[in-house]
Amino acid sequence: MPKKPLITYDHSLMFAAHSGEGFSQDDAPEMLRKLGAVRQELLRLKAAGEIGFFSIPDAGRELRRVETLAAAVRKEFKTLIVIGIGGSDLGARAIIRALKPSGRGMDVRFIGANTDPEEIAALLGSVDLRRAALNIISKSGDTIEPMSAFLLLRDRLIKRVGQRRHARHVIATTDAEKGTLRRIAETEGYRTLPVPADIGGRFSALTTVGLFPAACAGVPVKGLLAGAGEVLKEFVAEPASGSGPLIFAGLHYEAYVRGFQHVTVLMPYAEALRDLGAWFRQLWAESLGKKHDRHGKVVYHGLTPIAALGATDQHSQIQLYNEGPFDKLVTFIEVGKFRGDLRVPNPYPDIEGAAYMAGLPFSRIIHAEREATALALARNGRPNGTLTVPDISPRTVGALMFFFQIATAAMGELLDINAYDQPGVEEGKKNMYAILGRTGYNL
Amino acid sequence: MPKKPLITYDHSLMFAAHSGEGFSQDDAPEMLRKLGAVRQELLRLKAAGEIGFFSIPDAGRELRRVETLAAAVRKEFKTLIVIGIGGSDLGARAIIRALKPSGRGMDVRFIGANTDPEEIAALLGSVDLRRAALNIISKSGDTIEPMSAFLLLRDRLIKRVGQRRHARHVIATTDAEKGTLRRIAETEGYRTLPVPADIGGRFSALTTVGLFPAACAGVPVKGLLAGAGEVLKEFVAEPASGSGPLIFAGLHYEAYVRGFQHVTVLMPYAEALRDLGAWFRQLWAESLGKKHDRHGKVVYHGLTPIAALGATDQHSQIQLYNEGPFDKLVTFIEVGKFRGDLRVPNPYPDIEGAAYMAGLPFSRIIHAEREATALALARNGRPNGTLTVPDISPRTVGALMFFFQIATAAMGELLDINAYDQPGVEEGKKNMYAILGRTGYNL
Numbered sequence: 001m002p003k004k005p006l007i008t009y010d011h012s013l014m015f016a017a018h019s020g021e022g023f024s025q026d027d028a029p030e031m032l033r034k035l036g037a038v039r040q041e042l043l044r045l046k047a048a049g050e051i052g053f054f055s056i057p058d059a060g061r062e063l064r065r066v067e068t069l070a071a072a073v074r075k076e077f078k079t080l081i082v083i084g085i086g087g088s089d090l091g092a093r094a095i096i097r098a099l100k101p102s103g104r105g106m107d108v109r110f111i112g113a114n115t116d117p118e119e120i121a122a123l124l125g126s127v128d129l130r131r132a133a134l135n136i137i138s139k140s141g142d143t144i145e146p147m148s149a150f151l152l153l154r155d156r157l158i159k160r161v162g163q164r165r166h167a168r169h170v171i172a173t174t175d176a177e178k179g180t181l182r183r184i185a186e187t188e189g190y191r192t193l194p195v196p197a198d199i200g201g202r203f204s205a206l207t208t209v210g211l212f213p214a215a216c217a218g219v220p221v222k223g224l225l226a227g228a229g230e231v232l233k234e235f236v237a238e239p240a241s242g243s244g245p246l247i248f249a250g251l252h253y254e255a256y257v258r259g260f261q262h263v264t265v266l267m268p269y270a271e272a273l274r275d276l277g278a279w280f281r282q283l284w285a286e287s288l289g290k291k292h293d294r295h296g297k298v299v300y301h302g303l304t305p306i307a308a309l310g311a312t313d314q315h316s317q318i319q320l321y322n323e324g325p326f327d328k329l330v331t332f333i334e335v336g337k338f339r340g341d342l343r344v345p346n347p348y349p350d351i352e353g354a355a356y357m358a359g360l361p362f363s364r365i366i367h368a369e370r371e372a373t374a375l376a377l378a379r380n381g382r383p384n385g386t387l388t389v390p391d392i393s394p395r396t397v398g399a400l401m402f403f404f405q406i407a408t409a410a411m412g413e414l415l416d417i418n419a420y421d422q423p424g425v426e427e428g429k430k431n432m433y434a435i436l437g438r439t440g441y442n443l
Numbered sequence: 444m445p446k447k448p449l450i451t452y453d454h455s456l457m458f459a460a461h462s463g464e465g466f467s468q469d470d471a472p473e474m475l476r477k478l479g480a481v482r483q484e485l486l487r488l489k490a491a492g493e494i495g496f497f498s499i500p501d502a503g504r505e506l507r508r509v510e511t512l513a514a515a516v517r518k519e520f521k522t523l524i525v526i527g528i529g530g531s532d533l534g535a536r537a538i539i540r541a542l543k544p545s546g547r548g549m550d551v552r553f554i555g556a557n558t559d560p561e562e563i564a565a566l567l568g569s570v571d572l573r574r575a576a577l578n579i580i581s582k583s584g585d586t587i588e589p590m591s592a593f594l595l596l597r598d599r600l601i602k603r604v605g606q607r608r609h610a611r612h613v614i615a616t617t618d619a620e621k622g623t624l625r626r627i628a629e630t631e632g633y634r635t636l637p638v639p640a641d642i643g644g645r646f647s648a649l650t651t652v653g654l655f656p657a658a659c660a661g662v663p664v665k666g667l668l669a670g671a672g673e674v675l676k677e678f679v680a681e682p683a684s685g686s687g688p689l690i691f692a693g694l695h696y697e698a699y700v701r702g703f704q705h706v707t708v709l710m711p712y713a714e715a716l717r718d719l720g721a722w723f724r725q726l727w728a729e730s731l732g733k734k735h736d737r738h739g740k741v742v743y744h745g746l747t748p749i750a751a752l753g754a755t756d757q758h759s760q761i762q763l764y765n766e767g768p769f770d771k772l773v774t775f776i777e778v779g780k781f782r783g784d785l786r787v788p789n790p791y792p793d794i795e796g797a798a799y800m801a802g803l804p805f806s807r808i809i810h811a812e813r814e815a816t817a818l819a820l821a822r823n824g825r826p827n828g829t830l831t832v833p834d835i836s837p838r839t840v841g842a843l844m845f846f847f848q849i850a851t852a853a854m855g856e857l858l859d860i861n862a863y864d865q866p867g868v869e870e871g872k873k874n875m876y877a878i879l880g881r882t883g884y885n886l
Contacts, residue, residue, distance in 0.1 A: 086758025102568065112714065114755040115812065117784045117805035118835075119714040125545065142796030145754055148787045148808060151797065155788040180796030187791075201758075262768060263706070263747055271555065271562040282759035289763025302767025304706055306749065311588055312557040314871060315529025315644075316725035320732025322867035324745025325705060341560045344591045345598040348630075353585030353623030354594065356881040362560035365591060365879070369558060372874035375886070379870070392561075424765035427822070428757060431815035436808070438799040443818070 006230050006399045009244040011385040013378040014251055031250045035240035038249070038413040042406075043236065051420075052198030053405055056206045057229035062194075063222060066208055069191065070215030073106070073171065077133040080106045080216045081123070081153065084137035084209075085113035085145045086286075088173075090279040091205025091401070092213035095224065097275040098397050105218020106133075111153075113145040120149060129153075129160045129169075135216075137173040137209055139195045141181025144432070173208055200420050202283045205401055223394025228402035230395070235406055244387070245403050249410035252329055255383065256303060261329035264303045265321070268333035269310035269370045272392050273400075276333075277307025280404055287408045287419040294416050301415050311369040318373060322380045330377060330384040332370050333400070337391050338363050449673050449842045452687040454828040456821040457694055474693045478683035481692070481856040485849075486679065494863075495641030496848055499649045500672035505637075506665060509651055512634065513658030516549070516614065520576040523549045523659045524566070524596065527580035527652075528556035528588045529729075531616075533722040534648025534844070535656035538667065540718040541840050548661020549576075554596075556588040563592060572596075572603045572612075578659075580616040580652055582638045584624025587875070616651055643863050645726045648844055666837025671845035673838070678849055688846050691828070692853035695772055698826065699746060704772035707746045708764070711776035712753035712813045715835050716843075719776075720750025723847055730851045730862040737859050744858050754812040761816060765823045773820060773827040775813050776843070780834050781806050 046054040073080065082092060089110060096108055111123060134157065136150040158166045167189045174181040176194035185192050193208040204210065206228055211221045231245070240246045255261035266280050289302035308317050310332065321328055344365075346358030357365070370386070377384045387403070389396040412419025433441035489497040516523065525535060532553060539551055554566060577600065579593040601609045610632045617624040619637035628635050636651040647653065649671055654664045674688070683689045698704035707727060709720050732745035751760050753775065764771055787808075789801030800808070813829070820827045830846075832839040855862025876884035 085755060089755075090759065102565065112755055114712075114714060114752065115805050115808045116712075116714045117781050117809075120785055120805065121783050122545065140796070142799075144800055144808060145758070145812075147797060148800050148803070148805065151788050151790065151800070152785055152805075155790070180794055183794060184791060184797065262770070269557075269559075271557060271559045278759075285760050285763040285767075289765075289767035291766035300766065300768055302763045304747075304749070304763065304767070304770070306747070309557065312528060312532075312555055314868065315588070316533065316721075317728050318871060319865045319867040320728040320745045320747065322732075322870065323734035323743065324728075324732035324747070325743055327705070327747070338560050340564050342563055342595055345594050347594065347598070348627060351623055351626060352882075353583070354590060354627065356585075356876070357587050357591050357594070357879070360591070360879065362558050362563065362591065362595075365558045365587060366560075368875050368878040369588075369871075372878055373871045375874050376867075376871040380867070422762045424762040424819075424823070425757065427765065428761060428812075428816045428819040431818050432811050433799070435811040435815055436800070436803060439795070 005234055005244060006227065006389065006396065007244055007403055008388045009247060009385060010388065011247065011251060013374055014383045014385055027254060031254055032241050034414065035243070035246045035250045035410070038410050039240045039243065039246060041413055042409060049198075051409060052196060053203040054232065056199070056402070057225050057232050059207065059225065062196075062208055063211070063225060066193065066211045066215055066221065069171065069193065070212055073133050073216055077131055077169070078107060079127055079132040080108045080135055080213060081111060081127065081132055082108060082135045082137065082213045083111045083113055083146045083150050083153065085143065086282060087201025087204050088137035088146065088209055089113065090275070090282055091210035094275040094279040094401075095205065095210055095214040095219060095397060096217045098272045098392055099214070099219045099394055100217045101219070106216045108213055108217045111149050113149050115145050115148060120152060124156060129157045133169050133171060135171045135173060135213060136181065138181050139175050139201070140179045141174055141184065142179070147180070171212070173212060202286055203405055203420075205279060206398060220394050224398030227395035227398030231399045231402040231406065245406035246410050248331070248385070248403070249407045249414060251385065252303065253411060253414040255329050260326055261383070262303050263306060263328040265306045265308055265328050265330040266333070267308040267310050267313065267330060269366050270333065270335045270338075270392060271309070273333055274309050276397070276400065277309065279401070281305040281307050283404060283408050286422050288411055288415065288417065289424070290415075290417040291424065292417070294418055299417070301417055303411075310373065311366060314369065314373055321382060322376060326381065328382065330382065332374060332384065332386040334367065334370055334386055334388045335392055336388060339392065448677055448687060449670065449832065449839060450687055450846055451831045452690060452828060453831065454690065454694060456817055457826045457828055470697060474697055475684050477857065478686070478689045478693045478853070481853050482683045482686065482689060484856055485852060494852060495639060496646040497675065499642070499845070500668050500675050502650065502668065505639075505651055506654070506668060509636065509654045509658055509664065512614065512636065513655055516576050516659055520612070521550060521574040522570055523551045523576050523578055523656060524554060524570065525551060525578045525580065525656045526554045526556055526589045526593050526596065528586065529725060530644025530647050531580035531589065531652055532556065533718070533725055534653035537718040537722040537844075538648065538653055538657040538662060538840060539660045541715045541835055542657070542662045542837055543660045544662070549659045551656055551660045554592050556592050558588050558591060563595060567599060572600045576612050576614060578614045578616060578656060579624065580638075581624050582618050582644070583622045584617055584627065585622070590623070614655070616655060645729055646848055646863075648722060649841060663837050667841030667844075670838035670841030674842045674845040674849065687830070688849035689853050691774070691846070692850045692857060694828065695746065696854060696857040698772050703769055704826070705746050706749060706771040708749045708751055708771050708773040709776070710751040710753050710756065710773060712809050713776065713778045713781075713835060714752070716776055717752050719840070719843065720752065722844070724748040724750050726847060726851050729865050731854055731858065731860065732867070733858075733860040734867065735860070737861055742860070744860055746854075753816065754809060757812065757816055764825060765819060769824065771825065773825065775817060775827065775829040777810065777813055777829055777831045778835055779831060782835065
């Protein structure tokens, strides 16, 4: 009997007879046949070393380097300012939001790197740079958003601590060999961490890119890789019918190609997982939004991710999901056991509008909220599924991230697109260089 | 010559010949005819007092009450904990995120009311309740999310300051006459603010609901109403062809009914406007996502809002917007002049990858980012528009909110739906009551 997986996937409301749109239980065998082929192909690419992120759970050497450096930086400084954008920003945010222990670890601040002068000024006004380390994260080092912010913060840092001492404050996470930031780091003598050459930004949360800020924040990062490893092991061992990430991809694919659900909603019922949604948004949007398939045919593929949050967004988005167009596939994330619980007091036993909730644990309320919403959606013909993790821990957060990374890779195979490039980002970048007058660029 | 409007709307890239999908300049006259009729109907409903939110800019009496109460609470307490969900939460968050003066006003914390026990415990662990006021916001007072959190916080407050003194800490924003919270407030002797009877939650940001927390945070709330008033005055005075909110609605409607753009992206290029996107998401989703039109016909209407942020999301979402399905209409918000600026230093004149950005003001970079992205989208056949405000101030934030409220009302008219109810939220609520065993509810 197979071990119960760390993440269980309840997709019973995908096939509910009353859902009436898109899916049918009869389509399952054909879907599983396709997923079996996808699984074989991904295992082949993994063995050939052609999909870099599959090696993440084995990155023992990088893990020790991250842990050692983070321990040193934690002793020397109080605040870590992370300067990165997109994949160099969203992964660490998601991990730290979910797992930062209160009262331990560094205070980690994200500059977000959106080149907003007000935001940078606010950061400078609220951080003592003498006690702060800067973690600049950029593979190439000539991306304007993080590098402009870094050059400014570096300048202010030097004004506070001097040119000679400032180098101790900077940790550059960048390409191991080449690029502008590597060159600057060598000139200045900064400590560095390598960005894995074969893992793209949006798949790099569980590499040096995301693990170093997380370790500085006090997150036991080893557990993240252990959780990812469990998901990988299961993916390798189980057939497609027993693989959560493959079935997740398969159901989204089948709904998408039928022309129905091309909006993918991820809705965790836990504040701690709020920023996981923002990380997933990039992974799903940038990997799957592609004009061309792998043979150069114009396809304009793409699934539009939406990060929602339960129970909050029941009072913001659920009206639309229940009554609007049949274009969404909603996935809830349920947390089995919270890291603490509280009960509603009963001060007004005679006021029914308050008494009905008296004595309930909050965990029971939030679970009921999810269950009720899932049921309402299904009754309105809206397919939805639920991923359940036993708790919020490094192991489950690492597992969730790796689950979505495998699911995204599988979707790339199903759609026959390159899930690992981003040609559509380059055009805007070139326009911007032209507008700013960088040599060699024209509108 | 008409005065230049506070919010300018550049929609030149909607009709760009190379956009090739959905829109055509030839459709403009017919669209303006429709919008003229919508304008007449909205003015009729306004005169008849049938759309409550149109009275917001005239709410002088409520404004003084809010300002007086906030001044008193600011003297007595250090922290304000806002307990609300949806429309009782998102408006104040957006205003405070944009406008809170640093170093002045109360520290305002939002409980979010999503019934997450970890989140409530984290709040309790980080706030000194002896110096905190609670602002519980609920029209009825039997919504489980805010009321369960309120009952718990009230209980902890009483444990700290005693039953007799706790009443001074609570401000209840609720129905002026009836409901569970009104009854509790009268029993306990809480100070109260009335929720306007004829303004629904998602249209209430500029009423007592959003203005009181904002005033406690130190925001000069009078300016918000002044900005809303300018937008209203212009709406009344100008024909449809000169009305930003009407043209915004018209363009979204025309794209929607052609079967193309049913995803509405709002992407401000300013961190300060980040939470405005979350507020807009509820307004647009809950108002326009409707199964029935006003004649009872089944229509399943709805436009799916997405809150993006520039420049950050260029490295997360723009790949999809540039290359994915032709289902999105993107609106940028540009800020003319930031409340401060900074320049990129030039420490590495010999490294081209750093030197090209040296000397640039950050405001120039972020403006170039938006311009470059808009152009790339248009060249890829993706219609987009830009709203420009001169700065981020109470006047412009109030104006933006009122702009979107009028645009939403106009969309309701164009789609012939009731933009002010939310029947699709009720079903999940009833399911949840049944799951939790509340008397009178069954699955």
